[in-house]
Amino acid sequence: MPKQKNSYHHGDLRRALIDAGEAELSENGLAAFSLRRVAARVGVSHAAPAHHFGDVSGLIDALAERGFRRLLDSMIAHQEAATDEPYEQLIASGLGYLHFARSHPALFRLIFSDHSGAAPSPEVMATAGAAFMHLATNVAAVHGAAPLAHDGARDEVMACWTRVHGIAELILSGMMDAPDKDDKAANDAMFRSIFEVQFRTS
Amino acid sequence: MPKQKNSYHHGDLRRALIDAGEAELSENGLAAFSLRRVAARVGVSHAAPAHHFGDVSGLIDALAERGFRRLLDSMIAHQEAATDEPYEQLIASGLGYLHFARSHPALFRLIFSDHSGAAPSPEVMATAGAAFMHLATNVAAVHGAAPLAHDGARDEVMACWTRVHGIAELILSGMMDAPDKDDKAANDAMFRSIFEVQFRTS
DNA sequence: TCTTGAACTTGACATCGTCAAGATTGCAAG
DNA sequence: CTTGCAATCTTGACGATGTCAAGTTCAAGA
Structure with a gap:
């Protein structure tokens, strides 16, 4: 053909x-x-x-699906280049997320655009679910457990996702300074120093 | 007149x-x-x-400036309705951030849209700086210190900002479930249970 | 009063998404 | 083999949009 x-x-x-x-x-x-x-x-x-x-939203939807798949691929690729240690794999996944966002900013923004009006297509939601499960598996492994096994496990996954996502969004919007996206060591340090901060009730 | x-x-x-x-x-x-x-x-x-x-970007810029001011106002209003306890004030600020994002989603997205091309106007950056300083003061108060006083203080502020921002963005995108935006108690619980999660090296 | 410049209007242009109608082609039934 | 059909793509048109150029109106200083 x-x-x-x-x-x-x-x-x-x-x-x-x-x-x-x-x-x-x-x-x-x-x-x-x-x-x-x-x-x-x-x-x-x-x-x-x-x-x-x-219409145009149909193409946008197809692009969103492809974008989500690329995002997941980036997480997996970075994770495979890391140690077997579960926490290191979680960090690596997050860095993969970040690297994708900065390499394809428009596609990244498109994926997470406002779906309030028309619901995203089933394919998009399925791919989003796969990305969520990837994170859930990462987080669970840190605790040596199965994904979403215990009470509050969902909160832990969302805590992870929102942190990584917030960093990506603030960098893209220009509100947050960040090292060159291809400087692995510098981004690794930056990411950990923000991801691991803890706030306490004085 | x-x-x-x-x-x-x-x-x-x-x-x-x-x-x-x-x-x-x-x-x-x-x-x-x-x-x-x-x-x-x-x-x-x-x-x-x-x-x-x-041109149109001029109006968009003016709207962004107003939006940032409204965002800051929302943080301050929620904070003033909270206890004097520094950590409670930090949480309240975050909830104000969240409430604004969900009350004015389009304006919120506009504020944090991709400024990679044309730099945001000086007025916008100034208002953004004011919001940042508000957070920095909140975070510093939790440690009983002056804003941005010690090493790593900037990281702590960004850790706070990125967390709150990530939650807001994922809710707006439809990727994260959340209680009704006006249910204060439910949002308070949701926010803390995500904001306070800590990840450890196994 | 006169005039000058800011504030606003009018009209035009290229580009956009979408729709309806027509042209072309692969393919399967006969 | 051919013939008709349905899918695929083109063409032309429409209203809406952002921007530009030229004209109109008005306030205020000389």
């Missing part, structure tokens, strides 16, 4: 549009995102995407 | 546009934000805002 057999019938337009959409997103950001430019980038008419995604 | 002396020369158009922009933001969200609708809402021609804000 050649990439382009003829002018009509692209062959794998859906995938091509998602690829192009991802590229447009990193180059121009979400605010300047345009369906017509994505179509033009693939070399297809401006109305072609409608048949595969309905 | 009457609100409307005649058709031309509105009198206080800049303020009126910011008011209308804020209303539009809460009603339709950032994605559907339109300069022309804001102008129409005030009863002014579609090109009138340009004279006061340049």
Whole structure:
């Protein structure tokens, strides 16, 4: 199946549009995102995407799903490069989360955009659930337990997620200084020094 | 100075546009934000805002500044309704942050949108600095010290900020369940149970 | 009174998302 | 083999949007 057999019938337009959409997103950001430019980038008419995604939110949804998968992949990759020690793996996962957010800021923001109006598609929620379970497994391993086994386990997972997520968001918004995203050692130190702080009732 | 002396020369158009922009933001969200609708809402021609804000990002910037001020106000208000105990004041500030985020989601997202391209205006950064200092004072009081006095104090403040911010963002994105935003007791319990979790090296 | 500049309007333009209608093609039934 | 059908893609149009240029109105100082 050649990439382009003829002018009509692209062959794998859906995938091509998602690829192009991802590229447009990193180059121009979400605010300047345009369906017509994505179509033009693939070399297809401006109305072609409608048949595969309905309207623009359909493409956005597909991009969100891919983004979530990439986020999970980044966590896994960083974790696999770490020690077997459970806590080190948790830290590594968090650093993978951070690295993805900073490498693909627009995609990251897109994933966590306001889904208050239209609920995210089932595929997106499923991928989000997978990422959540990954974290839950990390956290549980630190306690030497099964994921979500004991009371308050869910709170622990959310405590972890919100911390990592908050750091990522504040860095992206420019409110928080951070070392170059590829300086592993510096980010490791920065992350631990914030992640591990504890507040006490005086 | 009457609100409307005649058709031309509105009198206080800049303020009126910011008011209308804020209303539009809460009603339709950032994605559907339109300069022309804001102008129409005030009863002014579609090109009138340009004279006061340049382009659309000028109005957005003004809205961000107002939003930051409202965020700080919400923190202060909640804190003043709490005990004198420093840690309780810190928690109350966080709950005020959360309450603002959930009461004005679009404005909250706007404040922390991607400023990577154009730097936020000096006014916005100044207001953001005031919010940061408020938190720094809270955190320092827990340790019975002056703001940012000791080594690592900045990390402690950022640890606090990122935690509160992460909770707010994940709730807004729909990734985290939370009690009704006006149920004070339930939110207090939820917030503490996440904020106070500590992770240890196994 | 005259004039000058700020405040606002009007009209135009390119671009955007979406819709309806037409063109093209793969494919399976006959 | 061919013939019709449904999926795929194109074309053209519409209203809405941000921005620019040129014109209009008004207040206030010379």
